[in-house]
Amino acid sequence: MSSQEATRADICALAVAECFRNDGEIMVSAMGTTPSLGARLAKATFAPDLLMTDGFNLLLRRALPLGAKPSDDDVEGWMPFGSVFDTLWWGRRHVMMGASQIDQFGNQNIACIGPWETPKAQLLGVRGAPGNTINHVTSYWVPNHNARALVSKVDMVSGVGYDHAAALGAGGGRFHEIRRVISNLGVFDFNTPDRRMRLASLHPGVELQQVIDNTGFELVIPQRVDTTQVPTPDIVGVLRELDPQGYSQKEVVV
Amino acid sequence: MTDKCMTVDQAVAEVTDGMTIGIGGWGSRRKPMAFVRALVRKGVKDLTVVSYGGPDIGILCATGQLKKAVYGFVSLDSIPLEPHFRKARQQGTIEAVELDEGMFLLGLRAAAQRLPFLPTRAGLGSDVLKINPHLKTVKSPYDDGEELVAVPALNVDVAFIHMNRADAQGNGQALGRDPYFDNLFCMAANKAFMSCEKLVSTKELVAGGPLQSLVINRMMVSGVVEAPGGAHFTECLPDYPRDEAFQREYAKTAKDDDAWNAFLAKYLEVSETDYQKAVSS
Numbered sequence: 001m002s003s004q005e006a007t008r009a010d011i012c013a014l015a016v017a018e019c020f021r022n023d024g025e026i027m028v029s030a031m032g033t034t035p036s037l038g039a040r041l042a043k044a045t046f047a048p049d050l051l052m053t054d055g056f057n058l059l060l061r062r063a064l065p066l067g068a069k070p071s072d073d074d075v076e077g078w079m080p081f082g083s084v085f086d087t088l089w090w091g092r093r094h095v096m097m098g099a100s101q102i103d104q105f106g107n108q109n110i111a112c113i114g115p116w117e118t119p120k121a122q123l124l125g126v127r128g129a130p131g132n133t134i135n136h137v138t139s140y141w142v143p144n145h146n147a148r149a150l151v152s153k154v155d156m157v158s159g160v161g162y163d164h165a166a167a168l169g170a171g172g173g174r175f176h177e178i179r180r181v182i183s184n185l186g187v188f189d190f191n192t193p194d195r196r197m198r199l200a201s202l203h204p205g206v207e208l209q210q211v212i213d214n215t216g217f218e219l220v221i222p223q224r225v226d227t228t229q230v231p232t233p234d235i236v237g238v239l240r241e242l243d244p245q246g247y248s249q250k251e252v253v254v
Numbered sequence: 255m256t257d258k259c260m261t262v263d264q265a266v267a268e269v270t271d272g273m274t275i276g277i278g279g280w281g282s283r284r285k286p287m288a289f290v291r292a293l294v295r296k297g298v299k300d301l302t303v304v305s306y307g308g309p310d311i312g313i314l315c316a317t318g319q320l321k322k323a324v325y326g327f328v329s330l331d332s333i334p335l336e337p338h339f340r341k342a343r344q345q346g347t348i349e350a351v352e353l354d355e356g357m358f359l360l361g362l363r364a365a366a367q368r369l370p371f372l373p374t375r376a377g378l379g380s381d382v383l384k385i386n387p388h389l390k391t392v393k394s395p396y397d398d399g400e401e402l403v404a405v406p407a408l409n410v411d412v413a414f415i416h417m418n419r420a421d422a423q424g425n426g427q428a429l430g431r432d433p434y435f436d437n438l439f440c441m442a443a444n445k446a447f448m449s450c451e452k453l454v455s456t457k458e459l460v461a462g463g464p465l466q467s468l469v470i471n472r473m474m475v476s477g478v479v480e481a482p483g484g485a486h487f488t489e490c491l492p493d494y495p496r497d498e499a500f501q502r503e504y505a506k507t508a509k510d511d512d513a514w515n516a517f518l519a520k521y522l523e524v525s526e527t528d529y530q531k532a533v534s535s
Contacts, residue, residue: 057431080432081280085356089374111352116385118346124334125327131356131376157381164379171400172378 004233004240008184009034009252011203013239014231015182016096017042019139020050026092027051027079033251034182035096035141037066040242045235053079066243088128091175094137097129099181101154102140104197104217106178106190107161108133109154116156129158134165137177144253145183147216162195184253185211187228192220201226257422258478262526265447265477266292269412272321274302276362276408276443278415278436279488282308282330282496284428286416288449288484291529293319294522304408304442306358306434308488309504312338313522315348316507316514322349324408326358330501337508353405354382361408362435365442371404378403413443416485417470418493420450420478421459426470429462430491433469440474451493453480483530500533 016038020028028050030039036055040063043050054060054070059077064070079087087093100123101109110129114120132138138159142149157164165173180200181188187200198220199211204227212219231239243249266289269275275293279285290310293301300321303311307328314320316338328339342348353361360372373392383389383403392404415436417426426448428436440446448470454462487504489496507514521529 078431081434082359085359088356089376111381112343116352116381119344122335122340122343124329125325125352126354126380126382127327128355130354130378130380130382131374134375134378134380156385157379160379168379168401171398172375175375176379 004236006231006236007249008203008205008254009248010231010236010239011228012182012184012252013038013041013248014235015187015228016141017045017047018229019096019180019182020047020094023047023050023094023137025049025051026094027053027087029053029093029095031095031097032141033066033247034143037239037243037248039096040064040066041235041238044238044242057081063242065241066247067245088132088135091136094139094179095132096139096141097132097159099140099142099149099159101149101151102142102181103151103154103161104219105161105163105195106140106159106181106197107154107157107164108140108159109156111156111158113155126156126158130160133160133176133178134172135175137179139179140181142181142183143251145185145211146214150214151216162190166195185214188219196220198222199225201228203228204230255423255472258424258476259422259453260477260479262288262292262449262479262481263295265289265414265479266296268445268447269293269296269298271298272300273298273411274304274409276410276413276439277303277305277310278413278434278439279308279310279485280306280432280434281327282332282488282501284416284430284434284485284490285310285488286414286449286484287486287488288416288479288481288526289414289447290314291522291526304410306355307339308336309501312336315339315342317518317522320348322351324351324353326353326355330505332496332498333501333505337505341508351386352382353386354380357382357403357405358408359435360405362438362442364405364407365409366438369407371406373402373404375402408442410439410443411445413439413446415439415446415448415470416481416490417448417450418490419452419454419459419462420448420470421454421456422478423456424448424470424472424475424478425456425459425468426450426475427459427463427467428469429467429493437469437474440470445476446474447477447479448475449479449481449484451482451484451490453478481526483533486533497533
């Protein structure tokens with residue numbers, strides 16, 4: 001990718017990065033290609049205070065290209081799994097996870113399809129999703145926006161959505177925040193009175209009807225729908241440096 | 255001081271049908287695979303396995319020895335979902351207790367501290383409470399009155415761990431960058447056994463790495479086994495990385511009973527020495 005023209009994948013990566021813009025000095029854990037790229041873009045540009053690991057146990061002081069091995073000079077600290085748990089319970093973390101299914105209140109499922117007792121498809125299991133979502137900010141990435149992923153009801157609540165968090169009362173849900181959902185079609189948030197998912201912006205070239213047709217529940221559509229920010233040539237240049245192999249271009253379905 | 259050296263088979267002799275065993279490591283990382291292979295040779299049945307699961311759970315699912323898995327996840331890391339575990343879940347051949355990864359850690363800590371439970375927010379509002387009807391909540395006795403999940407202690411009968419280095423008395427050293435939670439597995443167990451890549455003198459052990467790498471002390475373990483390659487095919491850094499080619503071969507056997515039976519005969523129904531010979535040739 002030598003072209004400086006922004007692709008859909010670049011627009012998604014910037015939209016991911018924007019999720020972390022005002023997070024300050026906290027740890028970002030980004031699962032998957034585009035979340036990793038977007039988090040690195042944020043750190044490399046407008047959110048340098050973010051803490052990020054190499055995906056294992058080293059905290060890195062600068063954003064490295066996807067797939068690059070850190071040198072000793074890149075390391076600023078140590079984050080073994082025990083410290084990851086301490087950090088997430090402490091709340092100084094923003095995670096971006098994938099979602100095999102996500103519903104209108106932001107309940108996410110990565111565990112299984114069909115009944116949990118004997119699933120039709122065993123997926124990852126709940127992993128850290130219950131603890132992440134109840135303890136700190138969470139965002140989601142959906143590379144292929146369709147009605148099988150954005151569903152009216154998830155088969156199993158792994159990550160907690162707004163309706164379940166609200167049912168816990170003021171105490172239990174006080175650290176719960178689903179900030180945004182980024183898909184290949186648009187940006188979504190929960191800035192609505194009843195915390196239903198809202199279309200925040202459409203990526204350039206995406207029709208509103210395309211989003212509606214590919215969503216398995218009724219989205220809140222604002223009066224005026226914004227267009228997702230297109231990265232400047234400078235930002236596109238940074239993205240090319242951070243993803244020289246173009247992994248994100250292959251991940252994002254256009 | 256007691257010399258605790260033994261063989262993997264002597265250690266595994268402590269395991270009887272129906273026991274709950276804890277297995278250290280994480281996913282496909284520093285798993286005590288020599289012990290797992292010994293469990294397969296022994297043929298012990300109806301096991302409950304408590305683990306941040308990887309091929310330990312997968313293999314015991316495939317051999318039919320595992321009755322119940324208690325896990326935060328079951329993954330091969332480079333292959334996100336353990337295929338034998340997946341098959342067992344989809345066919346309904348095992349019982350499962352699926353916990354949030356952090357809840358699992360608190361369960362280990364509770365067991366290590368001889369507490370009935372430890373409280374956490376993890377699990378609240380999620381279906382983890384629905385699929386685990388045995389999980390209960392507890393109300394803070396203080397003014398906040400907050401309702402929290404009471405994660406029950408994950409007590410185990412026998413724990414198995416694998417370290418990079420150990421001495422004959424049971425002091426163990428993790429030279430990789432993550433100690434995982436092997437110390438807690440030992441403390442959650444009635445009895446714990448440690449294998450190691452290399453058995454060394456106490457002096458060499460202490461000189462072999464920073465003091466912080468001495469994560470296991472001899473109070474924690476009843477037996478020590480020198481088992482070079484004992485974590486194979488999982489990674490045991492810095493001694494060796496994961497054997498990805500072998501792991502792929504293992505993963506493929508979940509799709510084909512003949513391939514599994516061949517794998518079982520070649521790699522699991524043989525002594526540890528013959529296993530190491532087979533994988534190095």
